[in-house]
Amino acid sequence: MKKFFLASACIAILASPAFPVRAAPPPGGIEADMPAHFHPVEDGFDFTRRDVMIPMRDGAKLHTVILIPKGAHGAPLLLTRTPYDAAHMASLTPSSDLATSLYGYDNMPDIVTEGGYIRVLQDIRGKYGSEGQYVMNRPMRGPENGTAVDEGTDTWDTIDWLIHHVPESNGKVGIIGVSYDGFTALTALFHPHPALKVSVPMNPMVDGWMGDDWFHNGAFREEMLPYIFDQSGTPKNTAKWWTSVYDSYSFFLDGVSAGAVGRARGMDQIGFFRQILAHPAYDSWWQAQALDRLLPKEGLSVPTLLVHSLWDQEDNYGAVALYYAMSAVPAARANLWLAVGPWNHGGEIREASTLGPVKLHSDTGLFFRRHILAPFLAHYLKDATVPLPARVTAFRTGEDEWGTTAALPPRDCDASCTSLHLQPGGGLGPSAPPPGAGEARYVSDPDHPVPYVQRPVVPKGQPGSEWRWWLATDQRNAAARPDVLSFVSPALTRPFTVTGQPVMHLTAATSGTDGDFVVKLIDVYPDQVADQPEMGGYQLMISADILRGRYRNSMEHPEPIPANAPQLYRLRLPLANHTFLPGHRIMVQIQSSWFPLYDRNPQTYVDSIFLAPKDAYKPATIAVDIAGSWLEVHQP
Structure with missing residues (x-):
């Protein structure tokens, strides 16, 4: 009797709806492991997930993941529009816990879960699960986009x-959003939907020619070719950039020019690569897309x-x-805020108690999220x-301290500026040298070329790559080269603070007919640092950039x-906010290459450096006029 009861119970359980009985396999066949429609049991999850296809005004449908905290009622929606796979971003660490699932790029699980937000992640058109055609940084409707849609209209329709x-x-x-997702957070501000109450563009792509991903003042960022290849080659990034060379320095040097390297990888098939080749100068094509x-x-x-990483x-x-740009518009100032931190790209969304090897003595990312971002979102x-x-x-x-102010210093120098003058013999100081103080020379x-990090230059994303922190790497290797000029102040006896954007006035001659100029403002640590011996003599870049010489008079007309x-x-x-402490020294470095971060300048004028032949690349002697060169810095 007992055995019969147990057997009957087992049969009843197996036949219940929670455990459906599979149909018998066909005669001579085998039962499939995979059901036609698999439905995971997620009763223990603290959130529900909805995958939907949201229609746009032109008929394209965009894949969207909606993550709703269990029991949510009257909760705000926090949206990110991305080309980086919304489904993956929604389950970076698969878990029944929402915060754990969201742990990773662009998500800030502490903000989402502690704030009780409904998290929405959407693939922009043409990427991953979304329909339509992908266009890199799709221009807003206008001269470069004659269609009825852009990222702004897609945001409106989504909201x-x-x-x-x-x-x-x-x-x-x-x-x-961060980076590209910061770009889409900005495009939402064009004819915004009435339900859009706040935007937080972090490290956004704003002007790809003047100083973001693709160029800096006319010099092409050659290390971005793999990104363009992966991002624009296929909807789901299934075509991957490849190289059989461990050292990117050797790879790009052997490739001669950025155009030749791209063409050797088949990038002529990619529309954005063709546009870059067609528009090496800051012409109307770039200007019509610049969000600033x-x-x-x-x-x-x-x-x-706006969120900026120094x-x-x-x-x-x-x-x-x-x-x-927005501060110059009186009507816009009422809706404008800025947060600036000691981070790399997107570092504000992670633990951020160090700047490369530099200790910051607190988690600056947590401070930003808890004391700036969270109340800003909550208020609106x-x-x-x-x-x-x-x-x-x-x-x-x-000083490693947070401070507040009503506005950044003016972009151009005023009475708060101090000049740091180059001095004969490699010195740097506040007094201008007399006319005819001589020249400092080097051969480029x-x-x-001068590497931007110590060789081997390991490609971005590979083990051992210094890409994330290359701006904070030690500059002593560059200072030791004969084709890099270094001008150094005496050891400081009191703190020296710089803020705002430094401006270099460099007077120089070259034996070539084109050339690049890289200028770095550097904090030179004392020879001994008691609490961190490995920082003795460290040369930390505070602000640095490059100018392609052909654009010295006009960015549009080389x-x-x-x-x-x-x-x-x-x-x-770039913006600086730094105090040089007593015992430290101030350094200005000048060089004419920064490779392979930027493509080489042949130093012989050609119509397009992208297509420069090998025989166009020639050495040039650079002569820097000491008396005619100085760096202007704002002081608070």
Whole structure:
């Protein structure tokens, strides 16, 4: 009797709806492991997930992942629009716990879960699960985009669908993102949907020619070729850049020019690569896409927090350029905030207690998220009584302290500026040397360019790559080269603080007819650092950039450099906020290559450096006029 009861119970359980009985396999066949439709049991999850295809106005449908905390009611929506695979971003660490699932790029699980937000991740058109055609940094509707859609209209249509189909929400939407996702957070500000209450573009791509991913002042960022290949070759990045050379320095040197390297990889098939080859100068094609030119004309009706990283290895131009552009529009200032931190690209969303090898003595990423980002979002999406952060909150390295101010220093120098003059014999100081103080010379050889990090230059994403922190790497290897000039102050007896954007006024002649100029502002540590001996003598870049000489007079209209004739090169460096401490020294370095971060300048004028033949690359002698060269820096 007992045995019969147990057997009957087992049969009843197996026949219950939770355990469906499979149909018998066909005669002579075998049962398939995979069901036609698999439905995981997720009863223990603290969130529910919805995968939907949201229709756009032109009929394309965009794949969207909606993650809703269990029991959510009247919760705000926090949206990110990305080319980096929304499905993957929603399950970076697969878990029944929402915070764990979101741990990774662009997600900030502490902000999402502690704030009770509904997290929305969407593939932009043409990438991963979304329909339509992908265009790199799709231009806004206008001269370069004659269609009815852009990233702004796609955001509008997405928000409109969300507020009508997610009943757990309160109808308020914030958009947030890093890098490319910061770009889409900016495009949402063009004719914004009324339900969009806040935007947080972090390290955004703003102007790809002037100083973000593709160029800096005309010099092409050759290390970005693999990104363009992977991102624009296929919808799901299934075509991967390859190389059989461990050292990128050797690989790109052997490839001669960036155009030749790209063509050897079949990149002529990629529309964006063809556009780069067709537009090496800052012509109307680039200008019509630059968001720091377009958004001021649109105005700013949505509260916006721009986030900038002082050691951003990819997009250290955009947020600051846009801040200054929008600050010049009186009607926009009321909706403009800025946060500045000691981070690399996207470092603010992670633990950030170090800057490369430099200790910051606190988790600056956590401070940003807890004391700046969280209250900013909460104020506009949940509770208007939550106090807002200051208009500008910035971390000052050296002193390692946060500070607040009403605005950044003016972009151009004023009475708060100090000049650091080059001195004969490699000195640097506040006093201008007399006219005729002489020259400092070096030979720039394109066959032996200055590496931007110590060789071997390991490709981005590979084990041992220094890409994430290359801006904070020790510059002593560069200083030891004969083709790098170093001008150094005496050891400081009191703190010296720089803020704002330094501007280099460099007077130099070259024996060639073209050439690049790299300028670095460097903090030279004392020979001994008691609490961190490995930092003794360290040379930390504080701000640095490059100018392609053919654009010294006009970014739009290049022209040869007259050989052996001194020219003035004015180079605005990225934002700095740093205190040189007593015992430290201030250094300015000058060189003419930064390879393979930037493609080599042949130093012989050619119509397109992208297609320069091997025999165009020639050594050139550079003569820097000491009396005619100085660096202007803002001081608080």
